[in-house]
Amino acid sequence: MTVPAGVGAEIPAQRERARTIFQKGAPGRRAFACPALDVPVADAETLLPARLRREHPPRLPEVSEPEIVRHYVGLSKRNFDLDSGFYPLGSCTMKHNPRLHERVAALPGHARLHPLQDPERAQGALELMWNLQGALAEIAGLPHVSLQPSAGSQGELAGVLMSRAYHESRGEQRRTVLTPDTSHGTNPATVTTAGLDVVKLATDAAGGIDVADLRAKAGADVACLMLTNPNTLGIFDPNIEEIAAIVHGVGATLYYDGANLNAIMGHSRPGDMGFDIVHFNLHKSFTQPHGGGGPGSGPIAVSERIAPFLPTPLVVRRTPFRAGRGPNGAAAETLFDLDHGGEDGPGSQSIGRLRGFNGNYGCFVRAYAYIRSLGADGLKDASETAVLNANYLLARLKAAGVAEYLPLAYGDLCMHEFVLSGGPMKRSLELSTLDLAKRLLDFGFHPPTVYFPLLVDEALMIEPTETETKETLDAFADAVAQILTEAAKDPQIAKNAPYTTPVRRLDEVAAAKRPVIRQALA
């Protein structure tokens, strides 16, 4: 499979040319059978006046059910996925998705529950959310949680807006948010969206924040420092206590980007490190399947001083019972309820809503099932194994024949992920990180995250997760070594890779230059 194709030889997967669902079917063909019209027929103009009506129906596909199934099953086979193989995409935590979670999320009591169902009649869902809030608070080491944000990036927005609201409540207009140059792109993008200004912090030789740079930039105008710890280099910042002291010393808040939480569950807690605000990615550490790019879920945990600003609604437990509920006061025994923020306490000076309803409940069910399956010890084990796997793979890649081309960018050990530099490989073998990534496809592996973080030349960011066996890690290390050996003889093989995928290298420049973003329809 890994041998370069001969001249003009197409593998079976490449023989099929992409045709969209809009290019299939025939006029009049259909899958849907509309329920019978069982009410008196009213005059069309009465129902909806002609001037409000659509004249030409949308040109949706005209296909039968078997055609739909074949089409999308066919498309699915043109995807690589976590269930098929190793997926060491750094900072994305591609860990196994237990199928139990799909089963329980699909139970009608969860899946067919309307978001505006009365709290009295949604007690199971609210109790689940309450329990999840509590578990996440414990994992973060912070007292209050809102489950509302739709994904990590929205959790970040909540965090920056809360930080801003906190300062405003104290009569301060702080404009600056500090982000390290290793930060995820969502951090600076979020700051701009929240109306504040980004100031970048340098990274020191050990891969942590340059404390001198932080001292120089930490002033009265700083609202917040956004930090990922361990950071995107896989390094747990050794100066975290000092960093927290500096940030708090100028009255700013400390924000924890939870993308890398999988490294530390049960070993260290952001709250204990001094963080005021944390977001979680339920689709990373807590096994919500990634879905090809969502859905995600980005709950946030906060300290007491930030709690008044939490987005609402929050799930609360009313004890003993809520007082009477109207003249016929039935159902006065609500235990769990949605709270929109009272006179004081969490949510009382809320930044407001970030989305509709109560958050991505389907993701909560899965994350909660995961936490209950693993328990305290299991979560700790998961992080241990993730860190062990990363360090083992790093050790394998430090071997002669690899490390001289792909040296570790920073540090010696790592947490759950590590970053190699492909700079030497590019200079001595004429092989770029992109070439290596594409050649890995022929070996049946998803490549690591590439060209991030930006401060590492030709970066390869590798996160194996606790899911993988030693055999898989060995096979990946062997493949990397083999590609480097192959390139030493003939770099063209990797430069023209991949050979075994449904399509080969795609022209991204042409796609952006003259964008075609929908099927032309007759």
Place this chain on the structure above:
Amino acid sequence: MLAAIGVGSLQELFQRQIPAAVGLSAGLDLPEGMPEQDVYTHLRELAARNVSAEQELSFLGAGFYDHYVPALIDMLMERSEFLTPYTPYQPEISQGGLQVMFEYQTAISELTALPVSNASVYEGPSAVAAAGYLAKLHNGKRRLVVSAGLHPHSIATLRTYAHGYGMEVVEVPLVQSAGEDGDGAGRTDLDAWSAAIDGDTSAAFFAQPNFYGAVEDAEALSAAAKAAASGAQGSAPVVVAQVDPITLGVLKAPGECGVDVAVGEGQALGNRLDFGGPSFGLFAAREEHLRRMPGRIAGETVDVDGRRGFVLTLQTREQHIRREKATSNICTAQALNALAGVVYLSWLGRRGIVELGELLLARTHYARETLTALDGVSALHSQPVIREFALSLDVDVAAVRRRCAREGVNPGLDIHALTGRESDRGGLLVALTEQRTRKDIDRLADVLGAAVAAERHVVAA
């Protein structure tokens, strides 16, 4: 493995990296783990304490709707190849997901009659807020004018975001019913709308149909927004419509009504209720806004051998490339839910989406006629409605709803409880889907009629 790493133990691996002062020696205070079957039992018990749409006759809507989700969607969404990969950063091994995005974009463009669609945003209300940010990037103006006909969660979300990106939100009321049948009652007040839009208005938002179920005169609103701004000198505001995609088989498309950006909640398209999420937000626009769109966009291209293929394109808009200069901070969106959306639209098909719309129109009309014939029940407005309508009860709505619940009927939403608007007291929002038959509507009429009568009796006593 430890030997290969060169450490003596797992503890050492952590101790050498995490300062002792921030290490957690006590362990997490969480329950013990459980075997799979016990977790299943626990989650089943929690599910059993919810009253789902399978366990009562429900007319709840207000943004999320109990449409039938065809079985083939469950099957496709659970396929590993769609369920377990991430964002298609490596297009050569992600053609399936990328083509799904391309097809989804095509379907949304067709529905909205707008040429540009992204591959999804989180959900409805935050899509509205994202449209506000697009407008800010487009014209740099400060005001966002919003019809009170938007979903209350959309207005609230827009306010949260707008405070962040530094814009002011101005709400325009609906025409309140003047007696039995005010002319424009239930629709956005066109005079107030025009008056609110000035030269510093960045975008103007309305919902179609609006939160109270009323079909707005979209063309009039768009035209008025553009005229108001030209009178006030300066470029026209971006006209944003929050649409309900399932109505777009029968309702004139936003792109045909002068709308610049259409956003909306996609749940009705093949996504289950899930107590409010995950679903997806749709986001479509005119060509001129292509490079200011938030989120992923799939584009067509060719590989080195000339084969047709798809990639993520125009990524220079996005946070992972542009960082603080990105057009949005969104990263992970709703790919799997958008897949359900495009499969659903293919399943409905070109004729089905019209047939479904006509069925909803007919049944909703029948339901409104039947329910407003009840003593103590009147229509909150008399505008055309497609699948949802607002009633006004002359007794306490909460009490009526409780009486109905005892009969296994959820008659709809207590509007005032959600909006807090004084004018909504007594309001009941009733939603239909194709799963609610004439028999169900008749049953609702019986139960609601009896409940209202009983409450009137209580009040009279």
